[in-house]
Amino acid sequence: MAARLDGAAVTGTARRGKYLWLVLDGEDALLAHLGMSGQMLITSPDFPVAAHERARFTFTDGGHDLRFDDQRTFGHLMYDEGGAVLPSPIAHIGRDPFDPLFDQAAVVARIKSRRTGIKRVLLDQTVVSGIGNIYADEALWAAKVHGEVAASSLSKPRISALIDAARDVMDAALAQGGTSFDSLYVDVAGTSGYFARSLNAYGLAGQPCKRCGTPIVREKFMNRSSHFCPVCQRKRY
DNA sequence: CCTGAGCCCTGGGGGC
């Protein structure tokens, strides 16, 4: 990878869902996924080496380095030849709700065709990308939908409203720099976001629902957690 | 097809 990157020019940046890539010489891609704990940091060259620095990119036009830090190593970097427009390893990843070509009617129809639980579908990155565990819980809370409801049992307008809720909550989170619980979650300057203060369900087990006062419930789900209001978010309605 | 389980890792926090 280092050999192929040597002398390459970064001519653009792109993203699809949770994947991001640097366009190299207009043709190739340096593809990255941050996993759970990855960070892309733009730093001064004399900035100290972090405990979990995995890669460092230096530039000939002076100024800053680009560093990839990752504590848990669930993140990864890949060089993809010819991947400038869409790297081949992520061809199966669906467009995210911020993509200008995101076809909401088509996504709604595809979700409607699934009989599994709606939260599982929201997290399926081949259907709609970019939604993770936090924003799935927040979108479900906002749209008053229980995550275990069969996707096929929801009406198309309700599914569409759920996607709108996911887009809205991610938009609001972006405006505040994201959801940071600790120093693992930072932007390229190492700054934490403030959206954790605005959460309505995620991580709030036992605390009163901000709509109805009923304590938020936490349940195990796919080796993770789901948080929801047992009154606002009905399994049947 | 769909689903759940397991796994890839490190580190922080709580209970004993």
Place this chain on the structure above:
DNA sequence: TGCCCCCAGGGCTCAG
């Protein structure tokens, strides 16, 4: 203090 267990913005593969 040490030890153990649980937990963490994710996603892949595999068996059934």
